[in-house]
Amino acid sequence: MAAADSPSAALRRRDLCSRGIRLAGKMRADVVDLLDAYVEQQGLDASASVAAVEGVPLAAVERWDEQTGTQRLLENLAAYRAFRALLAQMLEEQREQLGEAEAGLGRALAAVLLQVSAFAYHLEELLRLESRGIPGEEEEEEEEDGPPPPPRLSLFEQKLRGLGVLRELAQWAVRSVRDLRQLAKPSPATGAAESP
Amino acid sequence: MFSRWNWVACGFYLVLNICSPDASGGLVQSCGHIIPESPVLALGSNFTALCILNESCLDFGNIYASQIIWKIKNRLVPKEQYREINRTVSSVTFNDTSSLATPLTCNILADGQIEQNIYGITVTVGLAPEKPKNLSCIVHQVSRFTYVMTCTWNPGRHTFLDTQFRLRYSWPEEIFPDCIPKDVNNSCTIADIQFFVNTEIWVEATNALGKAESDPLVVDPIDIVKPLSPQNVSVSSGVLPTVLKLCWENWISDAVMTLKFNIRYRIVGDTNWMEVPSEDTASPRTSFSVQGLRPYTEYVFSIRCMKEDGVGYWSDWSEEKTGITTEDQPSKGPPLWRIIDTSHSPAYWTVHLIWKALKPFEANGVILQYEVTVRDKSSLSSPVKKYNVTSTNHTLQLREGTYEVTLIARNSVGASPPSVLLIPASNSKAPVKNLRTLPKHDKLWVGWTAPNSYVLKYVIEWCLVSSTSDCIIEWQIALGDVQGIDLKGIKPFKCYLITVYPLYADGQGSGQSVKAYLKQDRPSKGPTVQTKKVGKAEAVLTWNHLTVEEQNGFIRNYTILYKTIDGNETVVTVDPSKTEYTLSSLTSDTLYTVRMMASTDNGSRTGPDFTFTTQKFGKGEIEAIVVPVCLAFLLIVLLGVLFCFNKRDLIKKHIWPIVPDPSKSNIAQWSPQVPAKHNFNSKDQMYPEGSFTDVSVVEIEADDKKSFSEQDLKPFDLLKKEKSTSEGHSSGIGGSSCMSSPRQSVSDSDEGETTQNTSSTVQYSTVVLNGYRDQTPVQVFSRSESTQPLLDSEERSEDHAGGADSTAQRQQYFRQNGGQDETNTDRPCFERTKQITHANEGDFVGFVQLQISGQSSQPLGLGMEKNTQEAAVSNVLQTCTEGQTVRPETVEENPLSVDEMPKSYLPQTVRQGGYMPQ
Secondary structure (H helix, E strand, O other), X not given: OHHHHOHHHHHHHXXXXXXXXXXXXXXXXXXXXXXXXXHHHHOOOOOOOOOXXXXXXXXXXXXXXXXXXXXXXXXXXXXXXXXXHHHHHHHHHHHHHHOOOOHHHHHHHHHXXXXXXXXXXXXXXXXXXXXXXXXXXXXXXXXXXXXXXXXXXXXXXXXXXXXXXXXXXXXXHHHHHHHHHHHHOOOOHHHHHHOO | OHHHHHHHHHHHHHHHHHHOOOHHHOOOOOOEEEEOOOOEEEOOOOEEEEEEEOHHHHHHHOXXXXXXXXXXXXXXXXXXXXXEOOOOEEEEEEOOHHHOOOOEEEEEXXXXXXXXXXXXXXXXXXXXXOOOEEEEEEEEEOXXXXXXXXXXXXXXXXXXXXXXXXXXXXXXXXEOOOEOOOOOOOEEEEEOOOOOOOEEEEEEEEEOOEEEEOOOEEEOHHHHEEOOOOEEEEEEEOOOOOOEEEEEEOOOOOOOOOEEEEEEEEEOOOOOOEEOOHHHHOOOOOEEEEOOOOOOOEEEEEEEEEEOOOOOOOOOOOOOEEEEOOOOOOOOOOOEEEEEEEEEEOOEEEEEEXXXXXXXXXXXXXXXXXXXXXXXXXXXXXXXXXXXXXXXXXXXXXXXXXEEEEEEEEOOOOEOOXXXXXEOOOOOEOOOEEEEEEEEOOEEEEEEEOOOOOOOEEEEEEEEOOOOOOOOOEEEEEEOOOOEEEEOOOOOOOEEEEEEEEEEOOEEEOOEEEXXXXXXXXXXXXXXXXXXXXXXXXXXXXXXXXOHHHHOOOOOEEEEEEEEOOOOOEEEEEOOOOOEEEEOOOOOOOEEEEEEEEEEOOXXXXXXXXXXXXXXXXXXXXXXXXXXXXXXXXXXXXXXXXXXXXXXXXXXXXXXXXXXXXXXXXXXXXXXXXXXOOOOOOHHHHOOOOOOOOOOOOOOOHHHHHHOOHHHHHHXXXXXXXXXXXXXXXXXXXXXXXXXXXXXXXXXXXHOOOHHHHHHHOOOEEEEOOOOOOOOOOOEEEEOOOOOOOOHHHHHHHHHHOHHHHHHHHHHHHHHHOOOOHHHHHOOOOOEEEOOOOOOOOOOEOOEEEOOOOOOOOHHHOOOOHHHOHHHHHHHHHHHHHOOOOOOOEEOOOOOOOXXXXXXXXXXXXXXXXXXXX
């Protein structure tokens, strides 16, 4: 916390929070737009029910207000790392399925992917300012490179999973805004939560 | 150039032939090469090249490094720059690469002077790239969801080499593809920009001599956005006449950034924009109600936006949209004034009510009509008269009195507040004081000092003063609390008459006037001066005032400039109110040139020259000279007349001597045997024309008698003796002045007889002179036997034609007779023709007829009395004889017979014969 106490660290933290909030808001807006385009493009029903995406922590959480800042940052970082991988996979599948014909959807996906990456970077920076170690991405690497490869999904399942990813991302974007706003508040809650 | 390369090619061919004996069977092998191969060199650096010969060529052609020569573009490199490293290697060094050129060749002087090329390289000289500077980026919103970032930088100096610029940007964990400029080297545009992440941006410049990077620019692209301006702007009027509502669409989502706005507006036709306060539009919105607008006014609106926090760039202004506010009732009554015409009848006024149309911001709509109400304040019982007028003037016929006129303007919404004007019986209130003007750029400020009483308002009238047209009044109303206004529309160089009336609650003050110019200039022409009167030392000059159009300003003074031809100019300044001036102390009889200059505050203008000449004499000088001279002349004349009058007898005697009247001569009574009738009526008969040719004239000079010799006088002595013995004597007729001396007169009156008796006894005698003076004369005195009166014929002629005519005839006759010498007419003695027989002159017989006239002005005859003429007859003869010149011309050859001679004793001149003594 020593770094956080310095004025420059406080400014940096506040700047990161502010920028992260706006990035999350922009990301949500873009994801919402992308959802509409995706549903239409993939021929899905917007009201289709999708099971929870594997590997993505749920945005909804109980006792959200009781979470510490670090906890929030760690959950967010885990979620967005998962989204980054999923979106990259979606983008790859998209290019395989539609080729370059549907460049607009691919660009939108790429843009969202960039935003997810950027948001993950924001979270990492905030965690650094919190003097907390940044968890590695071994799990993801294990998932990608580990012996048990993911089961090969059908095309429809891919589409549904993509829909699920985007929906969850939209919800996470909303939650992230709230988390960062909470972090941005100079409340003693953060310190109280960290003290134990 | 071609030949040079041809030569080089031949050289290479020769080398190949020399150094490649087995070339026909394989690749071409050179005899050497240069290190480095085609280098790129920094400008200004040093450079060393090595030429290395192949060993195989050494043995074959006896070629060594000492024979190597270096050339730059066929120009020999000085050998001082060579260095033979060993038997096969030669180097050349250049301290400054700027002296290098392409190609650099290594050559051999084989067999003495045969130059053969071994190898050549291309040298490229340039500069390493400079560090790009001044990198800046801006994100343009291209569409609703598309943003591009354009970065620009200063590429630095020209490198002379192919230099690549790359715009690079990255996130901490993400590196994006480079942006490579196309066709330019100082800007690049990146698409698909992501916001809310700090992005590091830099420029990398690379060429063969190196690489340079700009300082990185770390920026969140959202902070350098220039958004698209609001779209679909619309303007709508609301219920309130002072409000317009502005609506628009933002093309950037709130998720990207929230916006603030800037709204500007202006009245149509006006160029000045007004802005809505920025704090009113600092929050995200899509509409705004602009308040405080004028009713019934068309406005133009425009809007722009930028990121709410003010970081970034303003968008462009949106397209302009117009809207018009609704009408409202007029905000004030029209300015009202009047012109009262009392010329027809003092008791009845013709009142011209005039008012100004309300300005648009006062009318607040379309004025449909004006309502004029006139109330007679002097008579409460008089009804109020109302008039509805659509124009801006109205004429009333009113009886003299006090009236209150009310004017209301009405539009579709309502009526204006009333304008009230009191028309008083007289303008007896206090006027304004200290009325003055001051030009202010293109306006004329009129100021005054308020009277002591409270003034409701002031009316300012002004008009352009013109000499050719009437003053057209313009007017303006000022509130009572102001003491000066600006008059607009005032033309420069024109004279304006400005009048200010104060209006009180109970009447009107008298007007105060002032003339003013907005801007003055020098007069457009100068005065034309002329003289009214010119004297000896003074001249009265007159001129006319310039017209107000010619003045161009207030004439401050006139200046008279006058001079003589060769003199200095004299300047006189004259008051501008005068039109006449007297120049004094002028030189008399001198030509003066005078001109006149009119001056305003801004300059002068001179009129035409006028010349005049002063008089030689002053007034009365001529009279003073002429009158005395005339008087003196008159006096002299008078004295002369008086003198002549006193001496008239003497003068008369000299000028008009008394001529004896032959008609009164006693000779007429002298001969008693005068035939009653004798054929002597006409001399023409007696002397037919042409027959009287030979006449001798005897001139007798009385004064010469003294010079006569005694010899000359002898015959006269004889004559005396003869006379004394004869009964008669020679005639004294014509005893004129020639015989003034009684002593010298030879008269027949020696016997003491009276003159009368003498005349009766005088006989003609013929004097025949045969000589003259020194000649020996034969003196023959022939006494005439005739007793006929000498002047009988004359008397007869007088009887017929009067004495004067007769005399004239005689004179004519003698003039003919003495035509050879007309001077004898003035002679004192008149010759009398006599028949003279000139014996000695064989061919000539002359008859000399002497006639002595008493009319001669000969001095000798002066004072000779009539009664003494007869007494002097003999002297006449004597005197005339003394001086006579006898020229006998009668032809002797044909003498007339006695029988043929007329029986007359009148002296005759006959061509043949003549008078013969009997």
